[in-house]
Amino acid sequence: MTLTDGRVGGLRTPRITAVGTGLPEHSYTQDELLDIFGVTDPRIQSVFRGGAIERRYLTLPPVGPDGTRLVETQGELLRKHMSTGLRMGREAVETCLKQADMDLSDVRYLCCVSSTGFIVPGFSALLLKELGIAPDCARLDVVGMGCNAGLNGLTAVSGWAAAHPGKLALMVCIEACSAAYVFDGTMRTSVVNSLFGDGAAAVALLADDTASADAPELLKTTSWIIPEAMDAMRFDWDDGHERFSFFLDPEVPYVVGANAEEAVGRLLAGTGLCRSDIAHWLVHSGGKKVIDSVRVNLGLTKHDVRHTTGVLRDYGNLSSGSFLFSYERLLAEDVVAAGDYTVLMTMGPGSTIETALLRW
Template sequence: MTPLAQLPHPGVLRSAPDTTLSDRPRARLVGIGTAVPPTSYSQRELLDIFEIDDPRVRSVFLSSAIERRFLTLPPESPTGGRLLEEQGALLAKHKKQGIEVGARAVEDCLKNVNADLSDIGYLCCVTSTGFLTPGFSALLIRELDIDGHCSRLDVVGMGCNAGLNGLNAVAGWARAHPGQLALMVCVESCSAAYVFDGTMRTSVVNSLFGDGAGAIAVIAEDPEQRPGPEVLKFTSCIIPEAIDAMRYDWDDEQSRFSFFLDPDVPYVVGAHAELVVDRLLSGTGLRRSDIAHWTVHSGGKKVIDSVRINLGLTPHDVRHTTGVLRDYGNLSSGSFLFSYDRLCGEGLARRGEYGVLMTMGPGSTIETALIRW
């Protein structure tokens, strides 16, 4: 008797979405890779390192559903504590660490898809934790000695939702160039965007975000050559009235940028999650109950709970989302790639099953994609 966990999801019994796309093969997700810095810390270790005694701040850290995060902290001071990093040092950290973890994520992804650096025809780099010109696409091409004729795109400053914005562009390029490999790399050095001033505003951010990079390979070709789910559809939802709920501001007192998160963000995102998912499934003949696999951005415990409740999902549906939050914190644009990596590692997705990818971020914005194995 076949174990229940190995049976196909009921959604595979529904017909494929009725689309008006051309006869070109659809873009498919064929490989995934991730990388993190060498140092990680528990929430209690971070509280001790920065000598945080304020019970309100300690409560924020310890009730976050995060156990560890990979971070590159400021250098230790000869007199104890940590040195204060100026904005220039933070940008240098963003660049140095971004190149290092981004390159490792690319190499890990290519290894998993059995491809070489010379196979890359398109490189899209996504980041929101620093500003560079030229961007990571050019820097990684130089670092990895990728062909200089590789087409490229940098998506900068869109925030935690930006991974799906980038994937939309990558999937479009892949469809227009059948058989050619495209890569998207989300590179986030969130520790290069921290402000340590003891306020609750910065403490919420400092308790949440971690560093890391994720890369995903996309190609439009015969699935027998490289297996992976096909990308069927994208939808976006921006909530203009909440445009200031997540933002970077210049802090004159600290002489650096400071990220702001409105306490109502989880409820705003949750209230609109049902709307955007229903729009994603509109015209496909699918219901939410037909979706076998959910990969949701690890935005924080309250964000995940709000999305889960509003969409009627179970804790099992978001197990990879909560697992990534627990083990890495919020990795900004790359979080959903870490969750998708765990989903792929399970090996439970069956041919014909459907999945939804969802990211949320500044705007306020919700991005979604529908995929099918």
């Protein structure tokens, strides 16, 4: 691998030319959610209030005749996944293309990433029809990989863009996390319900000399899986509630943190770079303890992860698209200089740490 000529393995290195995000209409503070669902257990209240999250965008269940929120069936949750996902995905794609100064007719590859429901055909086909993208557009759906999946998808999109210079490739992370909630009053489900929010994020890649020099090159991606923590994050079928229920092991933050140095080391291996050469760190907003554990193990400052913590505060954990919300905030800051390096890091089921290296 070389970091000097704009090519990797003989192919032109793709650049990230734009990003766009989409959200549901309504957002709620943590205290508002506790009131809406009548949560009085002080242990659960402390989970909601102690996670460094102030507000999340959610698609809550409809209100019943008695003024309380209805209990949704798995079928209703699946329809919520599809309808909410399509609305958010469309907004994210349209915003991204506007930022890239491109049209829907320019999209030649569409990758959709989601873990909050299972539908066939997938979001790539549904969005193609919804938006009027050309029917010969190449497609990919990445389903069920969890919070790390945005970088798994980005690896595939980058490879396609590199192999098709001058053709626009899009990845859209679509996560209607409120379609995967179970309200049973247990601490297991309350941790999940206190953490995740709904959101979509789209990113455009182009491998071409015409791509703006201000757009960062995607130089390298790596994966690191921790097999001994395979069951630490998972979907289980809940027979009692007849729906899927997400499980997060309390040890997840420490497992991820303990492996973060190895994952980043593998990313930087052979590049001639060390961690002190990285100007910007965009880490998945997996939760306060996860962020703190990664930060301590990598020797990062609170300033280094300001966008990660800011996204967690304002949106909660947005699953696969979280890191793109942080990327959007980095762009808005207008502090990136030519030659800066950025590390992207996502974590999720497997347990898995995905990383990517950008050069501006």
